[in-house]
Amino acid sequence: MKRPSAAKGDELASVVPALVEMTDRVLYNEVWEREGLSKRDRSLLTVAALMTANRHQQLEAHLGLALKNGVTREELGEAMLHLAFYASWPASITASRMLLDVVNRQDAEG
Numbered sequence: 001m002k003r004p005s006a007a008k009g010d011e012l013a014s015v016v017p018a019l020v021e022m023t024d025r026v027l028y029n030e031v032w033e034r035e036g037l038s039k040r041d042r043s044l045l046t047v048a049a050l051m052t053a054n055r056h057q058q059l060e061a062h063l064g065l066a067l068k069n070g071v072t073r074e075e076l077g078e079a080m081l082h083l084a085f086y087a088s089w090p091a092s093i094t095a096s097r098m099l100l101d102v103v104n105r106q107d108a109e110g
Helices: 007-012 017-031 039-052 056-068 073-084 089-109
Strands: none
Touching: 007 017, 039 056, 039 073, 039 089, 056 073, 056 089, 073 089
């Protein structure tokens, strides 16, 4: 599977090549390719984990990946609403704004 951060992750190879290599090999080629969960479900779980842990630097790329993996805009919105009560309202608002940006960008690209 192609890493959602694409070129941003490739830039890190100049300073931490082993981290980039292991991310590609272990996380995306082994973990994400396991049969136990669909990529759609893995994406929804990843978005939830990143949102609740306030890891917004990686959330935007994973929101785009979730949409590509079949999670709908409505499902992402429902997840953010649900998690607002368990994680925090500010985390949900921030994630919702990121989702809006991703959706607007995808709509503009056609």
